[in-house]
Amino acid sequence: MLLTVREVARELRVNTNMAYRLVNSGLLPSIRIGSIKVRPEALEQFLVTYEGEDIEKCLQKAESK
Template sequence: MTEVAFLTVAEVASVMRVSKMTVYRLVHSGHLPAIRVGRAFRVPEEAVHEYLRESYLGVEVGGERPSDGA
């Protein structure tokens, strides 16, 4: 069984260079998967990297695709 590394909201915010509120919004909107541990959220580290890869490449994320202005 492989071990999954989980990050706190603060750690995710640091990796993504955004605010903690932005991370909470991504979690609540379903764009970033997370589990609840008590009152806190933990996000799988691989999910953060996947989200960033998809966002960077402009791949469809959560049913939305960035507008190209055309």
């Protein structure tokens, strides 16, 4: 099963724009099949990888590259 960006946002309890930022920055791997989709395993790995991190700082760093 694949998650839409809206579903990812709901799972993370963030707005949709933040979920798109995570995907577009490359912090959250995705695939485009019609629209952007995220594997549940990729979401779980994202949570493990960035646990305890300030995501806004991680996003700023990734977006500045």
